[in-house]
């Protein structure tokens with residue numbers, strides 16, 4: 001019987017590179033299943049598969065227990081907050097990801113969301129459709145100090161973009177070695193709290209932790225908040241209150257807590273916040289360019305593990321840092 005590889009990422013076969021053909025050529029069947037990772041939908045496949053190319057939905061100990069032949073969970077993307085890495089390790093299942101594959105794409109979207117917020121693009125579109133051609137005032141990006149939480153690959157790419165447009169950046173990343181240098185226009189700060197005073201803040205840190213809490217929001221003064229990372233970084237009820245009190249001027253995010261199923265109940269989707277809240281359906285990595293790199297990278301990882309060699313991008317528990325309070 002041919003061994004099977006399970007694919008649950010949303011866009012695996014939609015790039016310009018035929019990544020499934022590489023798996024077939026190596027002698028594996030490719031089975032696609034629900035990106036929501038519902039146990040009932042996945043259980044019949046998990047029984048047989050030797051590898052799983054996974055999207056952003058959780059990969060839990062329960063899934064892993066149903067997959068006796070599984071040798072590798074390859075995240076199609078970067079974030080591994082969705083994978084129970086300890087449970088995988090305990091079962092001898094390797095976990096891999098594709099670092100850098102979507103950095104430029106996510107940084108582009110973060111900039112798009114920031115500019116959209118600053119210039120009221122969504123609110124303007126809604127106004128026109130409602131028959132209103134009035135003026136809505138925004139801010140120039142070059143007049144702003146922008147906080148960047150997480151100064152890794154994506155944070156740096158985003159910072160470079162806004163500095164090129166004339167903004168100043170304050171970046172926070174506790175994993176930078178003390179005394180690290182930063183490029184012109186970027187000042188490294190010591191705490192996430194220091195970013196609350198910035199005109200805008202963009203989040204580029206791993207999920208599984210709460211950074212934007214009611215406490216942090218008390219320090220905000222009209223901040224435009226952008227989140228292309230993970231929905232659980234934000235206390236959504238507290239943020240909805242901060243938007244209503246104008247402590248936060250806008251929220252533009254590519255993610256919601258419980259996205260892909262539970263997100264419809266988010267307090268951030270309330271009708272009275274619609275002009276100041278913009279949400280996109282996790283599009284950050286969904287470019288032709290990033291899809292090709294994530295597909296190629298995840299296939300490289302899977303084939304290496306199945307060939308019995310070290311994958312190019314292994315993930316270990318110690319390489320998943322946290323900055324805020326854990327939420328799981």
Ligand SMILES: O=C(O)CC[C@@H](O)C(=O)O
Nearest residue numbers: 055056076077078079285
């Ligand atoms: O769209 C995807 O599957 C990638 C998601 C992205 O957040 C990542 O973890 O790299």
